């Protein structure tokens with residue numbers, strides 16, 4: 001049985017005081033939400049403060065990105081997996097479409113970052129998803145299949161068991177245009193078939209696959225009703241405690 005997980009991706013939002021306000025508001029609203037794992041991914045600059053404020057709560061944190069290099073070194077501006085772990089993060093988002101689109105992250109970089117995250121003891125949330133023109137050209141399975149295969153290549157079975165995948169069709173992110181539960185479910189099923197083909201059925205059944213792209217309080221239940229959808233990666237609606245708590249408490 002896969003445990004549901006709801007992740008809030010704050011992106012480049014929230015100053016320090018706003019972050020504190022948000023988590024203090026959120027904590028009591030989800031304190032009794034034991035049916036799922038709850039994760040927030042604040043910007044690096046507020047991670048330490050947010051982690052301190054969340055200590056002892058049922059909310060974990062994720063980095064939004066990490067450097068593909070392990071250890072320490074002369075990589076100006078970069079943040080290592082060990083640094084995220086040191087601040088108390090349990091997860092890290094990798095290969096978000098905004099990273100792929102604006103910062104030229106390729107499947108190869110995603111694979112290296114996934115390896116770096118695992119080396120640091122973080123659970124990678126590996127993002128995949130097709131662009132609008134790829135869907136219109138009916139290339140979504142080719143694109144997403146390749147992203148999954150390349151992103152996870154070279155990992156051992158034990159490492160793969162720690163991975164989460166987020167299916168986020170690029171055309172649905174921040175557009176208000178959610179994939180219908182049917183579209184999302186069919187892509188999740190496809191992703192699971194890619195996992196099964198390459199790494200075995202048992203492993204594919206254990207990996208959690210999240211949906212992301214305009215998830216809101218009013219569409220979360222229908223998405224979570226799909227057996228292959230194990231959670232959500234939420235952007236805009238995670239910036240406000242009420243809406244994120246409603247999403248967490250979708251049941």
Ligand code: PGA
Pocket residue numbers: 009168172173174175176212213214215233234235236237
């Ligand atoms: P959105 O973002 O919920 O604002 O569409 C999702 C994401 O980018 O992870």
